[in-house]
Amino acid sequence: MTQPVIRVVGLGKSYETAAGLFPALRGVDLEIRPGEYIAIMGPSGSGKSTFMNLLGCLDTPSTGDYFLAGENVGQMDKDALAILRNRTLGFVFQGFNLLPRMSLQDNVALPLVYAGTDKEARRSAAREMLDKVGLGQYAESLPSRISGGQQQRVAIARALVNKPQLILADEPTGNLDSHTSEEIMRLFGELNAEGITIVLVTHEPDIAAHCKRQVKFLDGEIVSDHLTGAAA
Amino acid sequence: MLKAMLGEAWLAMGANRLRTALTMLGMVIGVGAVVIMIAIGQGAQYAVQQTISTMGSNLYIVLSGSFTTAGVRSGSAGGPTLNVADAEAIAELDGVANVAPTHQGSRQLVYGSQNWSTSVVGTTPPYLEARAWNIVNGASFGDSDVRSSTRVALIGKTVAQNLFGDEDPVGKTMRIQQNPFTVIGVLGSKGQNLDGRDQDDTVIIPLSTAQRKVFGTPFLGSVRMIMVQADSAESMPKVEAGIESLLRQRHRLREGSPNDFFLRNLSAAAESEAETTRTMSILLGAIASISLLVGGIGIMNIMLVSVTERTREIGIRMAIGARQKDILTQFLLEAVMISFAGCLLGLVLGLAIALGINAFTGMVVVISGSAALVAFAVAAMVGIFFGWYPARKAAQLDPIEALRYQ
Numbered sequence: 172m173t174q175p176v177i178r179v180v181g182l183g184k185s186y187e188t189a190a191g192l193f194p195a196l197r198g199v200d201l202e203i204r205p206g207e208y209i210a211i212m213g214p215s216g217s218g219k220s221t222f223m224n225l226l227g228c229l230d231t232p233s234t235g236d237y238f239l240a241g242e243n244v245g246q247m248d249k250d251a252l253a254i255l256r257n258r259t260l261g262f263v264f265q266g267f268n269l270l271p272r273m274s275l276q277d278n279v280a281l282p283l284v285y286a287g288t289d290k291e292a293r294r295s296a297a298r299e300m301l302d303k304v305g306l307g308q309y310a311e312s313l314p315s316r317i318s319g320g321q322q323q324r325v326a327i328a329r330a331l332v333n334k335p336q337l338i339l340a341d342e343p344t345g346n347l348d349s350h351t352s353e354e355i356m357r358l359f360g361e362l363n364a365e366g367i368t369i370v371l372v373t374h375e376p377d378i379a380a381h382c383k384r385q386v387k388f389l390d391g392e393i394v395s396d397h398l399t400g401a402a403a
Numbered sequence: 404m405l406k407a408m409l410g411e412a413w414l415a416m417g418a419n420r421l422r423t424a425l426t427m428l429g430m431v432i433g434v435g436a437v438v439i440m441i442a443i444g445q446g447a448q449y450a451v452q453q454t455i456s457t458m459g460s461n462l463y464i465v466l467s468g469s470f471t472t473a474g475v476r477s478g479s480a481g482g483p484t485l486n487v488a489d490a491e492a493i494a495e496l497d498g499v500a501n502v503a504p505t506h507q508g509s510r511q512l513v514y515g516s517q518n519w520s521t522s523v524v525g526t527t528p529p530y531l532e533a534r535a536w537n538i539v540n541g542a543s544f545g546d547s548d549v550r551s552s553t554r555v556a557l558i559g560k561t562v563a564q565n566l567f568g569d570e571d572p573v574g575k576t577m578r579i580q581q582n583p584f585t586v587i588g589v590l591g592s593k594g595q596n597l598d599g600r601d602q603d604d605t606v607i608i609p610l611s612t613a614q615r616k617v618f619g620t621p622f623l624g625s626v627r628m629i630m631v632q633a634d635s636a637e638s639m640p641k642v643e644a645g646i647e648s649l650l651r652q653r654h655r656l657r658e659g660s661p662n663d664f665f666l667r668n669l670s671a672a673a674e675s676e677a678e679t680t681r682t683m684s685i686l687l688g689a690i691a692s693i694s695l696l697v698g699g700i701g702i703m704n705i706m707l708v709s710v711t712e713r714t715r716e717i718g719i720r721m722a723i724g725a726r727q728k729d730i731l732t733q734f735l736l737e738a739v740m741i742s743f744a745g746c747l748l749g750l751v752l753g754l755a756i757a758l759g760i761n762a763f764t765g766m767v768v769v770i771s772g773s774a775a776l777v778a779f780a781v782a783a784m785v786g787i788f789f790g791w792y793p794a795r796k797a798a799q800l801d802p803i804e805a806l807r808y809q
Binding site: 224227229249250258262270273282284286329333 | 406407408411414415418715716718719720721722723724725726727728729802803806
C-alpha cells in the first residue's frame with residue numbers, strides 16, 4: 172500500500188470574528204492517495220475554501236494534523252511552508268493569476284526561479300510545459316494577448332513545471348464558459364491519466380462529475396465521500 | 404536568482420515609466436545639488452588656498468611701535484624702534500626660515516614720457532623667498548647690492564605694463580623721485596591679495612638704497628617692518644614667542660611695560676578665511692543632502708503604493724513558493740535600482756551644471772572622485788533605508804489575503 176499524498180487527522184480551523192470564535196472547519200479526516208482525482212464540493216461557507224488553503228500550505232490549522240507527502244505541515248514556519256509549496260504543490264486559481272508584465276514562458280518558469288534552478292533549465296522546462304498544454308507557439312507573448320481558456324492552460328503549465336506531487340485547483344473553470352471549461356477538464360483528465368494527483372474545488376456538479384471521487388463539505392464537516400462513475 | 408530578480412525589478416520600473424521617472428527626480432535633484440555644492444565649496448576653498456599661497460605661508464610681520472610726541476601719537480610703524488640688527492638677531496632664532504627687514508612707501512616712478520605711482524618696497528633678498536616670489540625676466544639683487552646701496556629695482560607686472568608698455572624693462576633706467584634706478588628683473592604675477600589689492604603693483608629695491616635715496620630715515624639702520632617666515636606651521640607658536648622675548652630683551656623693556664613693537668600673524672587671517680569657506684561648503688552640502696532625504700521619502704512613498712497595487716502579484720508569488728526573503732529582496736532591489744539610477748543621473752547633471760557654472764561665470768569648481776563615490780554610497784543607503792519598510796510590508800503579507808486582494 173502506497174503512502175498517501177495527503178493525510179489529515181482531526182483538522183480544524185477557527186477564525187476570530189466580532190461575534191467570537193468561528194469554527195470554519197471542525198475536525199476533518201481525509202486521505203488522498205497518489206493518482207487520485209478528487210473534487211471538493213460544497214456551498215459557500217461550507218469550509219471548502221478554508222480546507223483548500225490548509226491543503227495548499229497557505230494557512231496553518233488550529234487543531235489536528237496535516238501530513239503532506241509524509242511531512243507534518245502544522246509544525247512548519249512560513250519559509251518552510253513556502254519551500255514546501257514550491258516543491259510539492261502546483262496551484263491553479265479561478266482568476267488564472269498570471270503576472271501581466273511577464274511573457275508566458277517567464278510566467279511558467281517563475282516557480283523554478285524560487286527553486287533556484289538555473290536560467291537555461293528554467294527556459295527548457297517552461298517550454299516543455301507550454302508545449303504540453305498546447306501553447307508553445309505563444310511562449311514570448313504576454314498573458315493579455317491570449318484568451319481566458321488559454322491563460323488557464325498556462326496557469327496549469329506553471330503548476331506542473333516543478334513536477335509537483337499534487338495539483339490544487341480552486342474553481343479552475345469558474346471564470347470560463349462551458350465549452351472552454353470542458354477543454355480544461357479534459358486537460359486535467361489527461362494529466363490524471365499520466366498519474367498526477369489532482370484536488371479540485373468546485374461547486375458545479377457537472378465539473379465535479381469529471382472527477383473520480385467527490386467529497387462534499389457542509390458547515391465545516393465532510394458530509395459525503397464517494398467514488399463517481401468516472402472512477403470506473 | 405538575483406539576476407532574474409534584477410530583470411524583474413527592471414520590468415517593474417518600466418511598467419510605470421512616468422512614475423518611476425518622477426520618483427527618480429527626487430534623487431536626481433538631491434544628488435545633483437550635493438555634487439554642485441561640493442564642487443563649488445571645494446572650488447572656493449581652492450581659490451582661497453591659492454591666494455594664501457601667493458601671499459606666502461607661515462608669515463609674521465613685526466611692526467615698529469607707536470610713539471608720542473607732544474601728545475600726538477603716531478600709528479603703528481611710526482616710531483624708529485626696530486632696526487636691521489633686530490632682524491639679524493631674529494634670523495638666529497630656532498624655526499625661522501627667512502627674515503626680511505622692509506621699508507615701504509608710495510612713490511612716483513618716471514620712465515621716458517610715462518609716470519606711475521606705486522608702492523616701493525625696500526628690503527633684503529630673503530623677502531622674495533618668504534613671499535615665494537619668483538623672477539620671470541632678468542635677475543634679483545643680492546646681499547652685496549644691499550650693502551653697497553646700488554640703485555637697482557625689481558618691478559611687478561602691473562608696473563612693467565604701465566611704465567614700459569611693450570618694451571622689455573630689463574636693463575632700462577627709470578627714476579624713482581629724482582634717482583635713476585636700473586630695472587634688473589620683472590616679478591612673476593601674484594594677482595590680488597585677500598583685501599583685493601593688486602600685489603603686482605609694486606617695486607622692490609635694496610633696503611639701504613630705499614633708506615638713503617628714497618625715503619630717508621631718522622636713524623640709519625632703523626626699519627618700520629620686519630617680515631619673518633617660520634620654517635613650518637608647527638614651529639609658528641615657538642617662533643612667535645621667541646621673537647617677542649628676544650625683542651623685549653634687546654629693547655631692554657622692563658617686566659610689565661608694554662611692547663614697543665607689534666607682532667602680527669599674516670597666515671592666521673588667511674586661514675580664518677579658508678575656515679569660513681570650508682564651513683560654508685559643509686553647510687551648503689548639508690542643506691543639499693536634505694533634498695536627498697526628501698528624495699528618499701519619495702521613493703518610500705512610491706514603493707508603498709507599489710506594494711499595495713501589487714498585493715495580488717505578491718500573493719501569487721508566495722503561493723508558488725516565494726519566501727519572505729525573496730519578496731523582501733525583490734522590492735528592496737527595486738528601491739535601490741530607482742535610487743541608483745537617480746543618483747547616476749544626478750551625478751551627470753550635477754557635473755554638467757558645475758562645469759557650466761565654471762564656463763559661464765569663471766567661478767572655480769573642483770570635481771573630486773571621492774565626492775562622487777560618497778554620493779553613490781549615500782544613494783545606495785537611501786534606497787535600502789527607505790526601501791526597507793515597504794519591502795518588509797510586502798514580505799509580511801498573508802498569502803491568502805494577498806491572493807484574495809482585488
